[in-house]
Amino acid sequence: MIHHELGNVLFHAHCLRHTHGTILAEGGVNPKTVMERLGHKDIKTTLQTYTFNTEAMQQKAVEIFEQSLQA
Structure with missing residues (x-):
């Protein structure tokens, strides 16, 4: 199995769905998409289970807020 080859028994193919959702969300893709x-x-399933709030997303939120203060 792949998780043994990777040396990570917690990894399974389903993890890639979480990664896929998070990468799209981080890229600004509409949640419905x-x-x-x-x-x-x-x-609710998508937002609570399959997407994660990343450091890049947090930083983007700060940048957007700072830009709005300068307007």
Whole structure:
């Protein structure tokens, strides 16, 4: 199995769905689009389980807020 080859028993192919959703969210893809790509019927599943808030996303939020203060 791949998780043994990687030396990580916690890894499984399903982890790639989480990675896929997070990469799309980090890139600014609309959450509904991410939901549809992952085949979910409920946006709650996508947002609570399949996307993670990354450092890059946090930094982007700071930049957007700072830009709004300068306007």
